[in-house]
Amino acid sequence: MGFSFLPKDQNFFDLFSKQAGFAVSAATLFVEITSKGVYDDEAVRKMRNLEHQADEVTHEIIDRLNKTFITPFDREDIYTLTKELDSVIDMLYTITNRMKVYNINEANHDLIEFSTVIEKSVQALTTAIEGLKDTKHPKIALDSCIEVNRLENIGDNMRDAILAKLFETAQDPVYLIKWKEIYQFAETVLDICEDVAHVVESIIVKQA
Amino acid sequence: MGFSFLPKDQNFFDLFSKQAGFAVSAATLFVEITSKGVYDDEAVRKMRNLEHQADEVTHEIIDRLNKTFITPFDREDIYTLTKELDSVIDMLYTITNRMKVYNINEANHDLIEFSTVIEKSVQALTTAIEGLKDTKHPKIALDSCIEVNRLENIGDNMRDAILAKLFETAQDPVYLIKWKEIYQFAETVLDICEDVAHVVESIIVKQA
């Protein structure tokens, strides 16, 4: 498919980089917010700003996809990649906003831990996505995908341990309902990162 | 792709119109049911009837899609459009049925408001889908898609306000569990409408 690597296709890579950059910014902001434990209008507004900017890049990618005849890889893969990457940022916004809706204002140790795992996963994902520019040398990209899978497993175990503790100790069912949802949302971010990594792996295999 | 607009392709548009018509009927019935606040066997039966009729149209579209070589737009778009439109009606059935399962019999102000936003969204969606018959003049269709997006944002804010109130005031966790789920289902209907609108926009961009 070498002939499809025309200069204009470079735009897809630039747009993916831009979108991945917003995902990293959102993950870093999420670490800051959870570490402070303040879920106020300002926290929600900051996250929404990132989410809106990332949305625009997503629309740009899909728009370009719809208008481009020859794409650097399968159309379906480009579509899934951008939609799932967008979902990562949407989900971080959803968690931040839901914390405010639930009127939670505390720095929760388990959620901070989750946020740092999410940040690592999004960083590895960004490395994997950058690797799509040079699929002839995919080692770094593939290693990053393995790292994303590893972090998803860690997230699974964290969620299980946290849920077990929550259900064992919960006196207040309303408290339990809130936090059960928040931790599941946090684990879902890692699931979506893993989905993105699978798309990256697929693209690399097809280019091989 | 002009040559693909053969008479027989007209069938897809007729079938989409028919399916959209069932979605509007279901949304209008949902407004009636929530306004009365009676979730009995009859309400569930009426909604299921619509859901079954809409299902048959969905199967007809997919069947025709599997047997048709040239389609008026991308096969994948036709498939997603019909599946998501079907999900709108399924979800309205799910909510109605779940209200009966939860033995709720009250006209809830917030749910009535949600149902009227859903009805507006499904109506706008129908206008957008009708617009697919003439993608050379897409203004009305595209405006309707924007309206569907606007209504989804309104739904998000409604759900957040309702959830905040619910968690602030809930004495009874069982009450909270029921209504939290119902409102989230209601908001999901608007999310699915937005997904359909995105497919319509994609189709129009590709035809341009």
Place this chain on the structure above:
Amino acid sequence: MGFSFLPKDQNFFDLFSKQAGFAVSAATLFVEITSKGVYDDEAVRKMRNLEHQADEVTHEIIDRLNKTFITPFDREDIYTLTKELDSVIDMLYTITNRMKVYNINEANHDLIEFSTVIEKSVQALTTAIEGLKDTKHPKIALDSCIEVNRLENIGDNMRDAILAKLFETAQDPVYLIKWKEIYQFAETVLDICEDVAHVVESIIVKQA
């Protein structure tokens, strides 16, 4: 598409058979576990082993798909079939593990009943998938798909009856939260089986 039935394509059928075999093993193991009502490390480990082995087959199918130019049916159908079949097994693992997380150790009559319906559905699905080897004589496969749909309806009604009873009688909201989720997961397994059956039906229609 007759010429695509090259010997090497047979591999896809063998891999689907293998994957379906793991789904049956997982469903049978799930009946055993629910009947005993013991959700301990051993139960989770046994289910995870099956899930891991099934995962490897899924990856092999996707890998082969990415490297194969001519496939026995639509690439998208092969992809969806293997992903959804994998989800059946994942979900059975999720339920088993979640029961352990919730520290539930009882043989619950309703869950046993659900597990036997799931086992029947997965067995019918396996018959349907085997039928893909000979799409000129699709009667047995199509009848099996109808059976999967029938079992999904039974599951819907079971879940509704169980939820109604749960909400009517629940004294303890924490008990309710746990079991509501478990039953919904169980019903989701049947939903996914139905999705797989729809893919099988689509493939057969396209080959006709």
